[in-house]
Amino acid sequence: MIKTSAHFILLLLAVLSCQSEKTTTVNGSLQQQAIVDSTFTAFKKAIITQQIDSVFSKTGFNGGISVEHNGEKMYERFDGFENFKTKKPLDSNSVFAIGSVSKQFAAAMIMRLEENGKLSTADKISKYLPEYRSKTFEEITIHHLLTHTSGISDLGPGLQSKPGAEFNYSNKGYRVLGEIVESASGKSYDENARELFFKAGISNTYTAEHFTGKNLAGAHTGTARNATAVQNMPRRLAHSSISTAAGGILSTASDLHRWNLALYNGKLLQPNSLKKFLAKTSEMKHPVIGPVNYGYGIMLAASPASYVHTGYVNGSPSLSIFYPDSNTSVVILSNIADMGRGKNAVFNPHKEVKRITDLIENALTEMNSPPPKKVTVNN
Secondary structure, three states, rough: HHHHHHHHHHHHHHHHHHHHHHHHHHHOOHHHHHHHHHHHHHHHHHHHHHHHHHHHHHHHOOOEEEEEEEEEEEEEEEEEEOOOOOOOOOOOOOEEEEEHHHHHHHHHHHHHHHHOOOOOOOOHHHHHOHHHHOOOOOOEEEHHOOOOOOOOOOOOOOOOOOOOOOOOOOOHHHHHHHHHHHHHHHOOOOHHHHHHHHOOOOOOOOEEOOOOOOOEEEEEEEEOOOOEEOOOOOOOHOOOOOOOOHHEEEOOOOHHHHHHHHHHOOOOOHHHHHHHHHOOOOOEEEEEEEEEEEEOOOEEEEOOOOEEEEEOOOOEEEEEEEEEOOOEEEEEEEEEOOOOHHHHHHHHHHHHHHHHHHHHHHHHHHHHOOOOOOOOOOO
């Protein structure tokens, strides 16, 4: 697949070279840019369609993959079943559990509360939650929770490390953030979430305990032939073992695109808050997407620059990617996981899509870069 992508990229370079030379001499820079832009768009659509269609055919992916550029649909396809018993197919209205992609919603709520003077990310969490006033937890700040450096363990009551010393991914830490959102705002987490959803312009996104939609894709284990539904969905996601703040948001591909555009284009957070949200704080070796940095509820990948987060709750793997340089959003959602193959293998389709879109993004970035300056040597 990578060789095929490289072939298309070389072809595009030749086309762009010809088009650029032609338009410069005929109608000037404005028409040149229009043709180049349209060529980029046509190329991206063609290669994305060919390459991602092959992911469906080769992996038998049961889910949806959607790509948007500047809010324009570049690719979208849903294959498989929303309900494996009734054989109801997935479509653009299907609502998926997005797992840890939910964490960026919690982080955005915290930042909005800071903007409104309700809290500071430098605050000790004991200011809002009396149960964390013991000596063990007294140095933990909201910033530590947001960046997974609090030391709070998912496995026991104590700390894995001194606050601020190490990165240790903690769902429990984000559950605590959800409790702080409620304490600082005086409202339920769901009320805060619905205000945020409204601000982002998304109407098919829900918290686990207040799902009112009609197209729940649910979660399943096994394969399409022997799928077993995960029971008590989606309310089980609100249980303290997962928690809504850490992994209990449900959404559609279209809503997640709108969310990405709203968040990263400054509709939800003030410039200083967004800068803080995206500041690199910790390095982590992600088991699915490799080395990344962590901001506030979001992973920061390089080459190409992208804001990424995987999500997994039992039977529902997901991946959201946003490329800020091109304003391109990629959403990959599924409602079944064959854990007999191992968690990493469950994400093979997601990883392949990311490889494809990373390659395209890097190629287009290189094409848009100014040529190196010529050096004149005087004899």
